[in-house]
Amino acid sequence: MKTKTLLKTLSAAVILGCASMASAKTTIGVVVKIGGIPWFNAMEQGMNESADKLGVDAFMIAPTSADPALQVRAVEDLIARKVDVIGVVPNDAEVLEPVFKRAREQGIKVITHESVKSQNIDYDFEMITNKALGEANAKLFAEKTGCKGGYAIFVGGLSVPGHNAWADAAVDYLKTACPSMKQVSERFGVADDVEASRTTTLSLMKAHKENLVGIMSFGSQGPIGSARAAEERGVADKFISVGLFSPGQGASLVHKGYIKGGYIWSPLEAGKAFVQLGKLVAEGKDLAKEKELPVLGKIKVDGKVIYAEKPLELSKDTVDGLADLGL
Numbered sequence: 470m471k472t473k474t475l476l477k478t479l480s481a482a483v484i485l486g487c488a489s490m491a492s493a494k495t496t497i498g499v500v501v502k503i504g505g506i507p508w509f510n511a512m513e514q515g516m517n518e519s520a521d522k523l524g525v526d527a528f529m530i531a532p533t534s535a536d537p538a539l540q541v542r543a544v545e546d547l548i549a550r551k552v553d554v555i556g557v558v559p560n561d562a563e564v565l566e567p568v569f570k571r572a573r574e575q576g577i578k579v580i581t582h583e584s585v586k587s588q589n590i591d592y593d594f595e596m597i598t599n600k601a602l603g604e605a606n607a608k609l610f611a612e613k614t615g616c617k618g619g620y621a622i623f624v625g626g627l628s629v630p631g632h633n634a635w636a637d638a639a640v641d642y643l644k645t646a647c648p649s650m651k652q653v654s655e656r657f658g659v660a661d662d663v664e665a666s667r668t669t670t671l672s673l674m675k676a677h678k679e680n681l682v683g684i685m686s687f688g689s690q691g692p693i694g695s696a697r698a699a700e701e702r703g704v705a706d707k708f709i710s711v712g713l714f715s716p717g718q719g720a721s722l723v724h725k726g727y728i729k730g731g732y733i734w735s736p737l738e739a740g741k742a743f744v745q746l747g748k749l750v751a752e753g754k755d756l757a758k759e760k761e762l763p764v765l766g767k768i769k770v771d772g773k774v775i776y777a778e779k780p781l782e783l784s785k786d787t788v789d790g791l792a793d794l795g796l
Contacts, residue, residue, distance in 0.1 A: 494525050495554070496552040497555075498527075498555055499512075499556035500557045501530070501558045502558050503533070508715050511735075512736040512743075514740060515735075515736065516529060516741070525744060525747070535661050537560045540559065540565060545571075554747035556747060557579070557580075560626055561626070562584045562586055562587045564628075566589050569588075578747070582595070582631075582739060585634065592774070592775055593774045593775070595775065596742075597734050597780050599631065602635050602780065603641075608646075610639070610709060611642075611647050614647075616649065620683050621653055621673055621685075622636050623656065623669070624691075625661035628658075631687075632660065632687040633687075653673065660686045660689070661689070666690055666698075668698075670684060671698045684712075686711070688713065689718075692728050693719055693722065693728075710722075710727060711729050714731060716789075730784045733781050735779065737796055741763075746764075765779070
């Protein structure tokens with residue numbers, strides 16, 4: 470089994486020029502948000518492991534930027550290739566609906582991840598419920614800040630469905646648990662870009678130096694960028710960075726005290742799930758009738774959304790072990 474990651478600007482010519490797929494195998498193409506970051510590298514590793522085990526042809530398409538139009542083009546190219554299953558981690562769920570509809574009209578199964586509001590799909594799968602993930606990070610943030618001060622929220626993009634659902638859950642939790650804490654601004658769509666997260670944090674520190682105590686980030690580059698800003702300013706004890714990040718990328722910042730921790734799920738396991746579920750739906754399996762599924766374990770199904778409960782705590786005690794696993 471050979472997987473293919475495309476980190477160039479997506480075009481039909483590039484994708485159609487790849488090696489032809491073996492017709493005897495189930496073919497699964499997964500389009501992620503952006504290439505070149507550890508989170509999706511780990512997801513690809515999980516895809517590869519499951520594909521080798523199951524004997525399917527699975528590959529990842531990783532755009533060069535988090536532009537929803539690039540994901541649309543990637544899905545269009547996968548339709549042209551007549552793959553059996555298309556998987557997507559959407560940057561903008563609404564923008565993808567028309568191309569998802571075209572894929573399904575041609576008999577291609579569509580699976581999303583981090584996109585519970587997608588409609589023209591067969592299934593969406595979540596490694597943890599949006600509410601549970603948002604609240605877990607908010608509880609940690611409340612503990613570390615003592616429920617005092619102002620804060621900001623970073624997400625990967627203002628139209629990214631999963632990130633904003635987690636952020637909504639976190640904010641709702643803090644409104645009840647820490648009513649005196651207030652957001653210093655509207656949320657920022659920078660958490661998939663480490664440099665944008667760093668510079669935005671520095672700007673917020675300058676603009677709100679009297680009351681900004683920290684940032685919660687829902688996007689794997691957000692805590693890295695905000696922690697680097699705190700390191701530049703030398704405020705490890707006074708500034709709280711919490712959220713989702715890849716353990717291997719953030720471990721040193723955790724041990725230095727610039728990232729206080731967070732909760733994620735395993736992108737490696739999510740990659741495995743894309744392939745496992747893709748093979749099942751290609752074979753005509755009705756996943757909504759299942760109580761337990763490969764990789765995900767025990768599940769709950771709400772319409773087209775499959776929920777697992779597989780949170781991972783990120784802390785000084787766990788990041789090194791998780792990094793050793795390739796996360």
